[in-house]
Amino acid sequence: MSKEYWWASESFWRKNAIWITAGSFLVLIFLTFDTVSQITAGGKRVPGYAVINHRISYEFDDTRNFQVPVIGVEEPLFGQKLTEEEAQALVTRGKLTTQAKNCMNCHTLLGNGAYYAPDLTKAWLDPSWGTKEVREELMVEFLMNPQDRLHNGLGRRMPNLGITEDEARATVAFLKWMASIDTNGFPANFVSIDQEN
Amino acid sequence: MTALGKIDSSNLNGGQKLAVKYFSVAVVLFGAQVLFGLLAGLQYLNPDFLFGILDFSVNRMVHINAMIVWLLFGFLGSVYWLLEDESGIPVVGLKLGNLAFWVLTLAVVVVVLVYLLVQVGAGSHASIWLINEGREYIEAPRWADIGIVVCVLVFFYNVAATFTKGRFTGVGGVLVLDLVALAGIYLAGMWFTPNISIDQHWWWWVIHLWVEATWEVLVGCLMAYGLMKTLGVRRKIVETWLYIEVALMFGSGILGLGHHYFWIGTPEYWFTIGGFFSALEPIPLVAMVVHAVFDAGHHKIRSTNHPALAWIIAQAFGNFFGAGVWGFMHTLPQINLYTHGTQWTASHGHFAFFGAYVTMVIAFFYIAIQKWRGNVWMSGGLVGAWKWKWALALLHIGMLTMTMALLTAGYEQSQIERAIEGSSWAGYFAAQGHHWFIQGMKWRQIGGWIFAAGFVLLVWDLMTIGRRETQPAKSLAE
Amino acid sequence: MIEPVALKDFFLTFFSAAMVIMTGGLYALLFAYSRVKSRPGLMPLAYAAYAGLFASVLALAYAANLLNHGFWIGIVLLMLVGYLLAPHAIWHLCVGTHRDELAADAEPAEVFSTAVNSREV
Numbered sequence: 001m002s003k004e005y006w007w008a009s010e011s012f013w014r015k016n017a018i019w020i021t022a023g024s025f026l027v028l029i030f031l032t033f034d035t036v037s038q039i040t041a042g043g044k045r046v047p048g049y050a051v052i053n054h055r056i057s058y059e060f061d062d063t064r065n066f067q068v069p070v071i072g073v074e075e076p077l078f079g080q081k082l083t084e085e086e087a088q089a090l091v092t093r094g095k096l097t098t099q100a101k102n103c104m105n106c107h108t109l110l111g112n113g114a115y116y117a118p119d120l121t122k123a124w125l126d127p128s129w130g131t132k133e134v135r136e137e138l139m140v141e142f143l144m145n146p147q148d149r150l151h152n153g154l155g156r157r158m159p160n161l162g163i164t165e166d167e168a169r170a171t172v173a174f175l176k177w178m179a180s181i182d183t184n185g186f187p188a189n190f191v192s193i194d195q196e197n
Numbered sequence: 198m199t200a201l202g203k204i205d206s207s208n209l210n211g212g213q214k215l216a217v218k219y220f221s222v223a224v225v226l227f228g229a230q231v232l233f234g235l236l237a238g239l240q241y242l243n244p245d246f247l248f249g250i251l252d253f254s255v256n257r258m259v260h261i262n263a264m265i266v267w268l269l270f271g272f273l274g275s276v277y278w279l280l281e282d283e284s285g286i287p288v289v290g291l292k293l294g295n296l297a298f299w300v301l302t303l304a305v306v307v308v309v310l311v312y313l314l315v316q317v318g319a320g321s322h323a324s325i326w327l328i329n330e331g332r333e334y335i336e337a338p339r340w341a342d343i344g345i346v347v348c349v350l351v352f353f354y355n356v357a358a359t360f361t362k363g364r365f366t367g368v369g370g371v372l373v374l375d376l377v378a379l380a381g382i383y384l385a386g387m388w389f390t391p392n393i394s395i396d397q398h399w400w401w402w403v404i405h406l407w408v409e410a411t412w413e414v415l416v417g418c419l420m421a422y423g424l425m426k427t428l429g430v431r432r433k434i435v436e437t438w439l440y441i442e443v444a445l446m447f448g449s450g451i452l453g454l455g456h457h458y459f460w461i462g463t464p465e466y467w468f469t470i471g472g473f474f475s476a477l478e479p480i481p482l483v484a485m486v487v488h489a490v491f492d493a494g495h496h497k498i499r500s501t502n503h504p505a506l507a508w509i510i511a512q513a514f515g516n517f518f519g520a521g522v523w524g525f526m527h528t529l530p531q532i533n534l535y536t537h538g539t540q541w542t543a544s545h546g547h548f549a550f551f552g553a554y555v556t557m558v559i560a561f562f563y564i565a566i567q568k569w570r571g572n573v574w575m576s577g578g579l580v581g582a583w584k585w586k587w588a589l590a591l592l593h594i595g596m597l598t599m600t601m602a603l604l605t606a607g608y609e610q611s612q613i614e615r616a617i618e619g620s621s622w623a624g625y626f627a628a629q630g631h632h633w634f635i636q637g638m639k640w641r642q643i644g645g646w647i648f649a650a651g652f653v654l655l656v657w658d659l660m661t662i663g664r665r666e667t668q669p670a671k672s673l674a675e
Numbered sequence: 676m677i678e679p680v681a682l683k684d685f686f687l688t689f690f691s692a693a694m695v696i697m698t699g700g701l702y703a704l705l706f707a708y709s710r711v712k713s714r715p716g717l718m719p720l721a722y723a724a725y726a727g728l729f730a731s732v733l734a735l736a737y738a739a740n741l742l743n744h745g746f747w748i749g750i751v752l753l754m755l756v757g758y759l760l761a762p763h764a765i766w767h768l769c770v771g772t773h774r775d776e777l778a779a780d781a782e783p784a785e786v787f788s789t790a791v792n793s794r795e796v
Contacts (some may be wrong), residue, residue: 336749382744426728431775431776433775434772434773434776438772441768445784468677469746472746472750473748473750473753476750476753476754476757477757478700479695479696479758479761479778480757480761481701481763482696482698482699482700483703483758483762483765484765485762486700486703486707486769487703487706487707487762487766487769488706488764488769490704490707490711491704491707491711491766491769491773493711494707494708494711494712495711495773495777517696517700520698521696521700522693525692525693525696526688526689526692526694527689528733529688529692529693529739530676530677531677531680531688531739531740532679532680532688532689532692532739533687534677534679534680535679535680535685574695608689610686611685612682616682616685617682622771640772649702673785
């Protein structure tokens with residue numbers, strides 16, 4: 001029987017499999033700590049929840065070569081300025097609503113979900129809401145009674161999911177907050193609703 | 198022993214008796230996946246269909262959940278199938294394993310009934326604990342998550358204890374470590390946070406690390422066993438290659454997670470990590486091609502189970518095209534910016550799940566049915582062989598039709614909705630109304646019907662194959 | 676830093692990326708087949724497939740604007756060299772891991788060839 005090459009032996013590859021797996025996993029853990037610290041609300045890339053007290057826009061950044069969210073002048077949601085705790089409670093309620101109503105199985109959020117309805121990453125900034133003065137109330141009304149509104153020429157509609165007014169307002173808060181996340185330029189070429197005074 | 202060709206559980210060992218239970222539920226859930234996929238597809242063509250009764254969100258949720266669960270049942274069953282053979286002793290704690298099977302199955306039934314009958318809840322923690330967690334693929338409410346983890350732990354106990362008491366082979370070792378990861382990673386998806394970026398960061402741990410790492414390795418273990426059993430390849434070679442595969446899969450797969458971290462709020466360095474590991478993706482495929490040719494050139498492949506071998510070959514092709522070609526086409530961030538979250542993803546998802554996993558589990562169905570009928574003849578000249586051949590053909594034609602149709606739709610969507618219209622609401626609907634998209638959805642539905650026909654034939658074949666055979670399979674050792 | 680694909684280059688991006696995998700697979704296939712069947716005549720075909728792979732990688736690099744940034748140039752070079760060498764490396768691994776089996780080729784009791792039966796097609 002011929003001699004076995006060390007690089008083709010079972011034990012060499014067993015060790016390799018273990019070391020490569022463990023090594024990759026360690027690198028992943030290390031990166032996870034860094035990433036999570038950067039995407040914690042109030043961190044570098046994901047603003048604190050009280051950002052909903054401000055105007056949020058999405059503008060091209062020359063140095064990064066894509067659009068980034070910009071936090072502007074004070075423009076409280078529903079005209080009511082909230083503390084960080086109050087804002088967090090509201091966004092939490094909104095996030096719970098998006099989960100309990102299963103939004104993600106028609107829509108995408110940050111591009112993940114289903115493809116039967118529009119992406120919601122920048123829903124807060126969508127020009128379809130007309131003007132910034134009516135946007136908030138339109139969104140609330142729409143969420144509560146979407147089933148008989150004209151959405152599009154395809155006949156595709158959003159069903160009535162029994163969203164209460166409080167839940168709708170919280171959902172709008174969640175959507176406004178989500179629009180402030182730095183998503184590395186996703187979606188690209190997005191043209192926002194006019195928010196200038 | 199009863200007559201050859203009769204279904205008789207005395208032909209099976211303890212683990213295998215449990216395996217066929219898992220396989221039976223898996224087939225039923227496979228049917229549910231196809232059915233609810235058809236309903237959801239029809240809603241693209243006629244949005245009023247079942248509107249307000251079974252909305253798209255419900256159908257789509259059942260469609261993708263049924264897939265995850267039936268593949269999981271298929272994998273659990275496959276592992277129980279090989280456990281006694283591989284370890285050389287009866288399954289340790291089989292009674293507990295049986296109990297876990299019934300608990301898991303009951304939980305799945307309750308979860309699906311709640312999905313269909315309750316559908317949505319109020320925006321509160323109670324809803325995500327009891328009704329639906331609303332996170333793609335892992336919608337199962339929290340109580341069911343806990344149940345799943347408990348059942349997987351029982352499964353882990355069965356596997357680990359059996360190998361420990363019996364013979365701890367290389368395949369067994371990889372399997373046990375892989376199951377630790379499988380159970381552990383699921384925990385990453387089991388908590389609520391208002392922060393959608395953190396949410397999706399951990400969500401990808403479950404989805405990517407399950408699907409593109411631990412499942413791949415699990416399939417590698419099943420394949421290794423399959424090669425030893427159906428072709429008689431030597432253990433030492435098979436196990437060495439299993440380790441090589443683990444090194445390649447985990448080496449490119451774990452940090453391959455990076456290609457999901459481009460757009461969810463995570464830092465820009467994930468572009469470089471995602472890009473680098475995307476470039477590595479083809480290496481395991483090249484390894485597979487070279488090794489397959491090497492083996493085929495040195496051995497005459499003769500199998501005792503033609504349908505199973507055909508599905509294993511289909512797995513190699515499906516994995517190459519579905520995961521490899523379809524994945525690489527839009528994995529670089531420079532293009533993924535425009536394809537992320539379009540029908541591109543649906544096209545890749547359909548083809549890759551089918552090619553890499555469905556094919557493998559179906560191969561195990563055939564391995565199981567052969568032994569269940571007393572190791573009946575299932576090679577050339579098999580009575581009624583047209584059924585398995587046509588089932589294989591129809592399932593592939595249906596899947597390819599769906600994949601190509603979704604690809605066309607996604608290509609149009611990436612251009613019109615994403616690049617030109619900038620993903621606005623109006624841009625989304627402009628793309629959805631484009632004739633390429635509408636045609637794509639029609640062809641996808643046609644593909645769906647063909648696939649459904651293939652599924653019906655597959656089930657019929659699984660219930661009847663080998664029934665009228667009178668000859669036993671020749672064993673490889675003879 | 677990434678520079679997204681321009682609209683006019685979408686098709687080229689998808690097509691060249693698909694061709695990277697297809698030609699890569701074809702190169703591996705022809706390479707291995709040529710070696711396993713001892714048909715060196717096929718080897719030029721294998722390298723023709725690699726030439727296709729080389730062109731596809733460059734087309735992808737052009738379409739996806741990879742050549743304007745140091746890191747991405749590195750990725751392109753890695754692909755060009757890595758995909759060239761990968762089949763060679765895997766082949767050596769195949770030969771190395773199957774040595775025992777190949778040495779035993781003299782005995783025809785090869786595990787594969789035993790399931791012969793008159794009904795075998």
